[in-house]
Amino acid sequence: MKARVHVTLKSGVLDPQGKAIGHALHSLGFAGVRDVRQGKVIELDLEESDPNKARAAIEAMCGKLLANPVIENYTIELA
């Protein structure tokens, strides 16, 4: 089963990478860009075929490795 995890910084957390992209877009002439945030997307291919078990396993992976719950949010999409 395939899954996709989005890891994004929480809204109050400064995102220098996003700011850099925003500045670069302004320099390139894209004036209508208000704000940019950058996150990660992790695509997993799991042997598990039960959606509930897969989701539980991915929650555990996020807590242990994929996301830093202090500053990051994550969302799990199963495909």
Add this chain to the structure above:
Amino acid sequence: MKARVHVTLKSGVLDPQGKAIGHALHSLGFAGVRDVRQGKVIELDLEESDPNKARAAIEAMCGKLLANPVIENYTIELA
């Protein structure tokens, strides 16, 4: 208008970061992980409110800055 751009490596392109995550997950005891790929997600907040114009602007941003079309694919989601 808010938009989200996913930038992922094309399927034939080696993804060392994804491989590293996969190895780390195996070391942590998640044996059922077959493959991991890591990509970027870029969240944009644009002044443009017309979806077609916003999409065209984001296509231009992807071509000029956000993605490397030689090795990366991108998908645009408007919210």
